[in-house]
Amino acid sequence: RSYHGWGTKFDSFWCCYGTGIESFSKLGDSIYFEEEGKVPGLYIIQYISSSLDWKSGQILLSQKVEPVVSWDRRLQVTLTISSTKQGAGQSSTLNLRIPLWTYSNGAKAVLNGQDLSLPTPGNFLSVTRKWSPGDKISLDLPITLRTEAIKDDRPEYASVQAILYGPYLLAGLTSADWDIKTESATSLSDLITPIPAAFNSHLISLSQESGNSMFVLTKTNKSITMEKFPESGTDSSAHATFRVILKDSTSSIFSAPKDVIGKSVMLEPFDFPGMLVVQQGTEEDIGVSDSDDGGGSHWSLKARRVVLCIVGLTINQVKASSSVVNLAHLILDLKRQPALY
Template sequence: MDTINSSHSYAIGGTSAGEFWTDPKRLAQALSTENEESCTTFNMLKISRNLFRWRKSIEYADYYERALINGVLSIQRGSDPGVMIYMLPQAPGRSKATNSQSSKLNVRIPSWTSVDGAKATLNDKDLGSLSPGSFLSITKLWNSGDHLLLHLPISLRTEAIKAIPSDDRPEYASLLAVLFGPFVLAGLSTGDWNTKGGNISANSDWISAVPSSYNSQLMTFTQVSNGKTYILSSANGSLTMQVKPEVDGTDTAIHATFRAHTQDSTELHEFYSTTIEGTSMLVEPFDLPGTVITNNLTQST
């Protein structure tokens, strides 16, 4: 650090020219619009902070003060507090607020999205069709008011194990992973099982997403007795009261989750803020969709 400060640092405490250290003690010829790389100053602050803790030398505290005030606070955009610039010009007459050069922005278009419906607009102007698995490149003179909007459809899809490829044997060609965009989904089951879709033409023929409206309809039934909390569980196809586990992340949470909704609607409006009297409710085990709990506390399809 002593070498850098004595040979490569500007008066503001920053260093570098165009992301490089030039000839030592020759900074006068390196003054330009590409001085004081902000991340270099940040790293030097961390080094000086640790050196001061270890050696208690006042020069490291002096450097930290100078670089923080002049090399960090100064890289904020004046009209956008909290937004930093990358380089701080040191050449005479140069301003950090002026950028007369255009730059290229490369935006990744993920491979999991669909050509149908994928679009991008810049300042409300359509940028044309997008190609999944590529980059959208935009070169322009950017302004603070520019607004780039991406619309990337997400859907259910399957991926064969041979396509990765992790196993190219024909007998395992039907082994699939189910994905929702970039997310690999996990199936809820009580053991090993195979799903046979038969003659299907689309993933939606045998798998569908849970409607977001269900989120407000999910609940757990509890009862406190003798200082212990019990939960209603639908494990193993029967209803039982079990002691609430002390550790999270078990299957008990799934078996103890139910969906409650009225018979005449799939929506449960204001359920938590009102008392429903004289209204028939359907209570459905979360892990057994399509079944309901009867008045006799049994499960029925």
Template sequence: MWASTHNDTLRAKMSSVVDVLYDCQKKMGTGYLSAFPSEFFDRAEALTTVWAPYYTIHKIMQGLLDQYTVAGNSKALEMVVEMANYFSDRVKNVIQKYSIERHWASLNEETGGMNDVLYQLYTITDDLKHLTLAHLFDKPCFLGLLAVQADSISGFHSNTHIPVVVGAQMRYEVTGDVIYKVSRNLFRWTKEIAYADYYERALINGVLSIQRGTDPGVMIYMLPQAPGRSKAVSYHGWGTKYDSFWCCYGTGIESFSKLGDSIYFEEKGETPALSIIQYIPSTFNWKTAGVTVTQELEPLSSLDMNLQVSLSFSGKNGQSATLNVRIPTWTSASGAKATLNGKDLGSVTPGSLLSVTKQWNSNDHLSLQFPIALRTEAIKDDRPEYASLLAILFGPFVLAGLSSGDWDAKTGSAVSDWITAVPSSHNSQLMTFTQESSGKTFVLSSSNSSLTMQERPAVDGTDTAVHATFRVHPQDAARLHGTHGAALEDTSVQIEPFDMPGTVITNDLTLSAQKSAGSFFNIVPGLDGKPNSVSLELGTKPGCFLVSGADYSAGTKIQVSCKSSVQSIGGILEQAASFAQAAPLRQYHPISFVAKGVKRNFLLEPLYSLRDEFYTVYFNLAA
């Protein structure tokens, strides 16, 4: 993060952390440095139960090495060398006392990227002891399978072995030893667009999905993808800002500090080259070409299905240089377009780099347009019982359907036959109905096919917020543009639960996809006579209203009461039948679609945008 911002406060904090850890290491006097005792490694070497200690050691060593290579802190280099020497002696002792096989067996738990950090350290120290130790963390029983391209790695724990692969990449770069040329490094080596596409997809759907919206430091351990799951009730659920120290917190924080590290790739030479492989608003000082590149994007929505990218240049006396821009594989050649200073650059090919060589200056402007289409992808599992499962994507965005468990979809011959965009005007038809009781605010809620009153959620992004938001659309199309219902008094409307598009509440308090007379309500001035208060009168039974009861608790069911059959005592009926019209607790995401289902329709939104809501990533076509 400091490397991206050069923030003085960050530098002071990280230097302070290094100083304190330095004192701890010196106090122990062996080179060892960790918050847990070295006895954990005795247990690991004896193949007895212990949490993965090398995973944490890797994080500490990598952090210290970065403090040296990025921030120039020589004290940090001294510390990581001491740690490497300590573990070199430990591993050597295990091999001498037992065997090399015992050491390999001890690596069958998470060891992080020990090989990776040790290869990096070797490039600085040239100490063969560090190179040898790096080799000893390469885990040949796994890398060997990859080297011969054997399809025999099913069942291997990914978080244990992906860091080993990253380390193998570093081995290749440091020694030229091709164990296995394994998204970022592979693109840098090969310029294959598939790797850049994979990186984009992992960043949007994997990295951005693990943090709770914009809440800093609130992340999850695992990203659930089964039907009717929520990030909030996943394994461990959401962590906390200051008290969660799972391994994935280290990885998560690292990932969010590197959001911008793979946008631009620079090549120096007689004709400098710059490859732009990720489309993220940013600025790059292209020193070798003598210009600054500014990248801007137009807001993306499901209604304007084009990614619009603008690249502008500033600077004088720039030199001749080559600019390469990625043409994503998810776009279409028929609509993709690139213009330089208003001049069409001709046809562009998805899955390739578009190259322009010129002397760049402040008058240059490169515009890119990439059509984005909806598509489906089968689950990556060849077992017969999963053959009917597919995911829905909008370009690189994985779309999740709001659902408490239903995942049965009804497809058509074309994607457009069963998936449509949510019109932007629908946001103006959203509202939440509230009541005050005993000093609390309650919201009308539709969940599990019943209407209840629930306490207003204290935070955004909850399932309660979803269930308490309704699309209220009038029978008279001329009145479609009210502001959250402000202009809907004395109007006949249908009330559609936010997460059940195409389904409306009926006068008998059920849900139906049939738009019959029994699905209309009259919004009338509130029976309690208060400003901004409305009552919901049944369209088929004038004088009958939705009522909650008075002084209720969360979970109170909505009922129907009629003026003619219920005597008002102290205004209780009037109070129970009156709701305040509030701004909706939920809005449609700019990228929102409706997918047809067997029993109900699904509201689709990008997976990364969801917080506590329940959803399904995969849809079942077998129903």
């Protein structure tokens, strides 16, 4: 936990902020390392999409890394020789790091369609040849959830762990400090559940135009309010994103929000998984709760021209500002992206 909290734009900017920004600028200086010699060698230490004009090896190398997703536990890397120096005929060696965070079972390396023998994780795969334009090496490395302890020998920090997914450090979206209760957990999979790919189509944002302004349904702590349309990728956009859950669990799979028109649904705040948007009482405001005692979390989506609206949800129920009190419905504009976040 930090004693000084979050910084502000102008009045508080801690020294660790600068260190954090500087660290990202250094990622690019440790992707490739060169080894001189009669047969020059290139060590590929980090798998980051990039290109390198390797003068000693007389080749132009392109590296492409496919985006990693939770439902496909692989890191896929492609290295392509796009050109060689005119008249180049020397051999050179590419040394590809096989990281400790992967494992041999399922790992694969292919050169121009031919399988290569892989060393155990923690070593380098070395390939020496006279490279030609179009030569391609593909790596397929299994990844999994893992933890790393922070480098601090003090006993009070012995339980502090970083959670990683292959080479990537995971960050949790939260509004406060949280302690993970691990007493009954036997593995990380007991604590963290990957989001299925199908859930991407379940994310929506509910918006309404008023004059020249756009407002969205937003979770503020455990209340639901109408706020101005936020910028994508911000905390505010996460607060304005919800997951649609069909009341009928036997037909919970759908490809787009329009597929649930006319059906009874529940809304789960994106950054409060497991909780629901609920009507807290006949004369009460709409809020967020971890339970649905009286069925107040069920809503119906109905088509209205080219938009969707939540029936029965009026502006005074969501504490709208005075500039939008005349709006009759909260509307999901299908012409916008399904979710802000």
